[in-house]
Amino acid sequence: MAQIDKYLMMMVKHGASDLHYCTRCKPIFRKDGSMMALRSEEELDPQVVRTVLFEIMPETNEKQFNELHDTDFAYSLEGYGRFRVNVFMDHKGMGAVFRVIPTKILTCEELGLPDSVKKFCTLSKGLVLVTGPTGSGKSTTLAAMIDLINTNRSEHIITIEDPIEFVHPNKSCLLNQREVHNHTKSFKAALRAALREDPDIVLVGEMRDLETTHIAIETAETGHLVFGTLHTTTAISTVDRLIDQFPSDQQQQIRTMLAGTLKGVVAQNLLKKKGGGRVAALEVMVVNHAVASLIREAKTNQIMSIMQTAKKEGMTLLNEELARFVKDDVVEPEEAWRKAVDKEGFMKAIEAVGINYKPPAE
Helix, strand or coil: CCCHHHHHHHHHHHCCCCCEEECCCCCCCEEECCCEECCCCCCCCHHHHHHHHHHHCCCCCCCCCCCCHHEEEEEEECCCCCEEEEEEEECEEEEEEEEEECCCCHHHHHCCCHHHHHCCCCCEEEEEECCCCCCHHHHHHHHHHHHHHHHHHHCCCEEEECCCCCCCCCCEEEEEEEEEEECCCHHHHHHHHHHCCCCCEEEECCCCHHHHHHHHHHHHHCCCEEEEEEEECCCCHHHHHHHCCCCCHHHHHHHHHHHHEEEEEEEEEEEEECCCCEEEEEEEEHHHHHHEEEEEECCCCHHHHHHHHHHHCCEEEEHHHHHHHHHHCCCCCCHHHCCCCHHHHHHHHHHHHCCCCCCCCC
């Protein structure tokens, strides 16, 4: 048994999502979005942290950490599950964050995903993006979407992840899950190779550089269904971020390619629920002819008005979802206000549902 295991067992037992194990700090859990230090524990000595983390670190990650001072890997603890681990250096010494990867893949129904999101799982080609800040549940949503395809279709799915989080069994589909650094050098190398591996569907764990993004769009253009993630907070900012990655002389070409390939964006935020637990607020953009035209013509600022009037197509706006949660007494008004990207728009949205709320002074 590794020394870190006792904290991981405790973490799972208490329903926490993350363990922060850092030099000169007490071990800290994150539960329902809040940080909780373990009062009974001593502050961690630099040498102890180093010994404990190197005990479970794979050799390739040890080499990477020594070169770059951070590394990612997955760690399994029998009977308790798998954990995504990031090890880093800061001014105090080594530290790590362990995130629980649930062993059970939640279904779209269990997550309460709308029909518009499920429809993305029936597409034969195109690009679908699931976005949100770190820790917003993107991986959980994507896993549910892949599971829906795996259950209802007969396809070849390739996932490229860093690290592999949810492990999918073969149901009706053949799944090949590849981990960056262990099974392939990089996202872009694996994505380029995927085109020679006869896939129907490709999941790109992170579109973190221009070349990966370009290959992902080209893969969608050549008749494949591609799922990807970005760390953007709204559907419209996702489109802008994709285009802005490219040099200005290429942006018009990318707009044209995106207008033809992008099928939808699911932007999500996790909120603390009243009484404990968390709930995801989803903004969904379905790329119809009108949205595609605005992307092509560099008029993304006008997409919002289409999303407001296209509810029947399954489009939802973040502010309206936040206001709905407040109205239904699921979350506190201040929590919803805090997660709103457009604060002014949020205030109008909650007024529209009859809630009187005064935000804290900024």
